[in-house]
Amino acid sequence: MNKITLKLGLWFFFVMLMIQVCLFFVLHTGLVESRVEEELDALLARGNSHREVLEDSFHAETLHHIALMELKADTEVIITDDAQKILISSSKVDAGEKKIVSKKLKDIPRGGMILESRWKNEKYISTVSPYTAGENQSGYVYMFKSTDQIQQLISKLNQHLLFAAAVMFILLIITNLFLSKALTTPLIQMKQATEKLSKGDFSVQLPDRGDDELGELSRSITILAQDLKRLKEQRNEFLSSISHELRTPLTYIKGYADVARRKSIEEADREHYLQIIYEESERLSAMMKDLFDLAKLDRHAFIIQRTNIHLSSYLATVYEKMMPAFQEKEIRLDMNCDETLYVMVDPVRFEQILFNLLDNAIKYSDPHTKTSVIAQQEKGEVFIAIRDEGAGIPQEDLPFVFDRFYRVDKSRSRHLGGTGLGLSIVKELVEAHGGRIEVKSERNKGTAFVIWLKEEKE
Ligand SMILES: Nc1ncnc2c1ncn2[C@@H]1O[C@H](COP(=O)(O)OP(=O)(O)OP(=O)(O)O)[C@@H](O)[C@H]1O
Ligand SMILES: [Mg+2]
CATH class of the missing domain: 3.30.450 (Beta-Lactamase)
Incomplete structure (x- = not known):
């Protein structure tokens, strides 16, 4: 017992x-x-x-x-x-x-x-x-x-009462046994389940116990087990993709460094190899920075200092900064923002969100297309839509674009310098702002990312 x-x-x-x-x-x-x-x-x-x-x-x-x-x-x-x-x-x-x-x-x-x-x-x-x-x-x-x-x-009365007492006593023992068993069995099962969890075995199955507190507890434990399992899988996946991502630039660096140090090669070639090594190192350090950001977001160690900003003037400064990149690729950038809108955001982090989305628009669109940024109010919320006329994302890839290291076309994105971390950072940052982000896309027509935030009064 x-x-x-x-x-x-x-x-x-x-x-x-x-x-x-x-x-x-x-x-x-x-x-x-x-x-x-x-x-x-x-x-x-x-x-x-x-x-x-x-x-x-x-x-x-x-x-x-x-x-x-x-x-x-x-x-x-x-x-x-x-x-x-x-x-x-x-x-x-x-x-x-x-x-x-x-x-x-x-x-x-x-x-x-x-x-x-x-x-x-x-x-x-x-x-x-x-x-x-x-x-x-x-x-x-x-x-x-x-x-x-x-x-x-x-004394006759006493006999009767004594008999009744004996019967009650036996009934008491029986109900007692049943009741304490019924009450404690779920508790013991849950204890065993959590012990299993702590040992890293996530295959916990607890029977359904209805709507009372014990039932809720047992459901919470099952959910916890599933979450832990998913987290563990995610971590393994993440680690393996990191090592994979690191391997490629490192292989380049190693290979080109090996060639560049040969005495016999032309100076111009050496220049070229060193340039590649430099670019790959740049890419590695950018990736490290992104990973570091993500790790901070995961630990909730990312400090977000929100202030009330006037959206249209804010977007105008972002426009200024992004404009040269768009001009270079000959893509038109339109911006259209309601003058009355105010939002509570961290200006630095929010800029990071917009840069990432606009950077994608540049990367995945062809020259002579148009990218537009539209900000409007709807039902007490503000939405900011970034819409391009680029390659689009296939329907089956849409649910995963916010996943870490997820790229639709691995080789192409890599060629464009992408690591697949941009959108996962964007999503975490938007959520850290208390907002949400949605994506809609059509192959060869374009992609739209929509950020929803709470509207603030002036
Ligand atoms: N505007 C877009 N048009 C078409 N495809 C897109 C667009 N934005 C993102 N994608 C697809 O989603 C993938 C993930 O985007 P994400 O920004 O996370 O990574 P990345 O741009 O490849 O790399 P990084 O942003 O880390 O430099 C991209 O590789 C690309 O395939
Ligand atoms: Mg990107």
Whole structure:
């Protein structure tokens, strides 16, 4: 048995046991008390009815008649005169009865009263009813009932209660076993699942447990396991693509360096090889910078300092900076921004987003095409669309363009100097700004990236 099951089971057991004991105690005393009370009431009523008979006709015959009646019943009667001298008794008067009859009586109400109710220690319980039959004949009717009978009655009651208690006890143990098992089984399964997770085994399967908190917890653990699994896979994939990406420029550098250091080659060729080595190193360091950015974004260590900026003047400065690159490739760049728009962005990081997208537009478009940047407001949000008339992205590649190192046409992008990190940085940065980015594209028609941000008031 598990520790928690035992602990919970014992707790539950003792609490329930205490409740049961208390309940039985209250029930028992209540039952006994009402039983004894009933007996006393009956005794008193019997005494009173004898009194009625006596008061109706006080004769020796009546006295005998009463005594005879009691002889047959399980109660006893003693009738005395005013001075408590016994006139008649239904059976032989014993010491217990004498003791009660000899008690001083004073101001007994007409309804009679209880003289002895201590059924536990005394031999009899007893009542007395006063009678007055004519001028000079009055006295008392004493009624007795042996406590043996009451004790018998109560021991029978005890037997019943004891039996009920035993049944309850067994039921308690059974429910206890089931309940603590039912409660702790999911907990134990989850504990085992998390142990497996911590050992790196992500194949965790927890049964569905409905909508309660335990169910939620178990679902969270399953999701956690899936996330961890995906993260691990992503990391492996990422590492292998990094090493792959590093290998190519390094192979170039090594190869060209090897050739360049030969004494026999022409100076012009050496120049050329050194140029290639330089370009490849540049590319490596750019890639390192991107990777470093991404790592920072992953750790949320990227500090984004947002300020409220006037979008159209901001876009104008970006336009200024990008213009020469577009001119060089003879691509037209149009910009159209609503004058009233304000957004909360980090100017440096947001520029990085736009540069990356515009850089792609240049890289993947042919000369004499057009790229447009349009910023507008829609339903409390601001969208900035960067649309080109370039090569487009095939439909099947669209879901992956934001993945790290993902390039549609590996060799072509490489030739253009791309590493496939630009868009993943863009996406992370947009999300760090609390926005989202969408892409739409059609082969040979063009591509549109749309950034959505919350609109700010001036
Ligand atoms: N405007 C676009 N038109 C056509 N294809 C695009 C466009 N933007 C991105 N792509 C495709 O998506 C891929 C990923 O783009 P991303 O910017 O992440 O990488 P990259 O441009 O190749 O390299 P980097 O930006 O890191 O220098 C590109 O290789 C390209 O195939
Ligand atoms: Mg790019």
